[in-house]
Amino acid sequence: SQQGEEDPQALSIQEGENATMNCSYKTSINNLQWYRQNSGRGLVHLILIRSNEREKHSGRLRVTLDTSKKSSSLLITASRAADTASYFCATVSGFQKLVFGTGTRLLVSP
Amino acid sequence: DGGITQSPKYLFRKEGQNVTLSCEQNLNHDAMYWYRQDPGQGLRLIYYSQIVNDFQKGDIAEGYSVSREKKESFPLTVTSAQKNPTAFYLCASSLGTADEKLFFGSGTQLSVL
Numbered sequence: 148s149q150q151g152e153e154d155p156q157a158l159s160i161q162e163g164e165n166a167t168m169n170c171s172y173k174t175s176i177n178n179l180q181w182y183r184q185n186s187g188r189g190l191v192h193l194i195l196i197r198s199n200e201r202e203k204h205s206g207r208l209r210v211t212l213d214t215s216k217k218s219s220s221l222l223i224t225a226s227r228a229a230d231t232a233s234y235f236c237a238t239v240s241g242f243q244k245l246v247f248g249t250g251t252r253l254l255v256s257p
Numbered sequence: 258d259g260g261i262t263q264s265p266k267y268l269f270r271k272e273g274q275n276v277t278l279s280c281e282q283n284l285n286h287d288a289m290y291w292y293r294q295d296p297g298q299g300l301r302l303i304y305y306s307q308i309v310n311d312f313q314k315g316d317i318a319e320g321y322s323v324s325r326e327k328k329e330s331f332p333l334t335v336t337s338a339q340k341n342p343t344a345f346y347l348c349a350s351s352l353g354t355a356d357e358k359l360f361f362g363s364g365t366q367l368s369v370l
Contacts, residue, residue: 151299177356189261189347189361190300235299239356244315247292247300 151179151236151248159254166223168251170236171216177239179212179219184233184250193221193234226255260284263348263362269370270335270342278333278365280348286360287353289331293317294345294364303346306331307354335367343368 154169170179178197182190196203196212196219203210209222223230233250240246261282270276282289288307292300302315306325320339325331331350335342345366349359 180358182359187345187364187366189263189363190349190359191361192358195358244302244305245290245359246302249299 151238151246153234153236153248153251155251156249157252157254159256160226162226162228162255162257164226164255166226166230166253166255168221168234168253170219170221170248172219172236172238172248173217174238174240175214179210180237180239180245181208181210181219181221182235182237182247184235186232190235223253226253228255228257231255261348261350261360261362263346263365266363266365268365268367270367271370273337275334275336276367278335278346278348278367280331280333280362281329282331282350282360283329284350284352284360285328286350287328288351288357289325290349290351290359291315291321291323291331291333292347292349294347300347303333 151170151172180195181193184190194205194210196210207224212219233252235247235250237245237247264279290305291303294300301317303321304323306312322334347364348362351357351359
């Protein structure tokens with residue numbers, strides 16, 4: 148079962164622009180995580196935000212969480228061609244299972 | 258280097274054949290997971306294990322089997338009962354529960370001959 152739905156499904160921007168991806172989920176959560184996947188590779192953890200947090204930063208990444216709207220956003224500032232990848236949100240709710248969304252494919256052109 | 262190693266990177270299965278995907282970690286993590294990813298899709302949980310000699314079914318366990326005889330190893334067998342096995346398989350581990358971040362291997366692409 149897919150808990151999270153990312154929006155947009157695909158995003159194409161120029162280097163230097165900001166990229167914003169959104170994630171909506173259905174049930175209450177313990178935490179929400181964002182991962183990155185380069186084509187044909189495994190996923191890499193980017194950031195974790197707990198249900199009692201509203202915003203978190205890590206380098207050029209900014210994540211917000213609105214539990215009342217059951218949504219989160221990932222902002223990548225000053226994007227680079229190397230940021231081209233798929234980005235997934237994942238939620239933990241209930242017992243021991245991390246459930247992934249369908250992903251946003253980001254293309255950053257030089 | 259610490260991390261998760263999946264092998265092989267590419268695997269081909271003949272009809273009626275069982276194949277086993279290897280996953281080894283040297284992170285001293287208790288929990289390990291197997292996910293399946295279809296093209297352009299998210300990840301779906303096949304099986305997970307929180308401790309040695311114990312594992313639970315995920316959302317799509319039918320046609321798959323696992324074992325967890327050692328903390329470091331969590332092999333996945335794709336049996337002949339899995340009629341649509343072509344996919345990218347990802348193994349992951351975490352320190353304890355799924356509240357922790359997951360560390361992923363580089364994946365195995367399984368195709369049917």
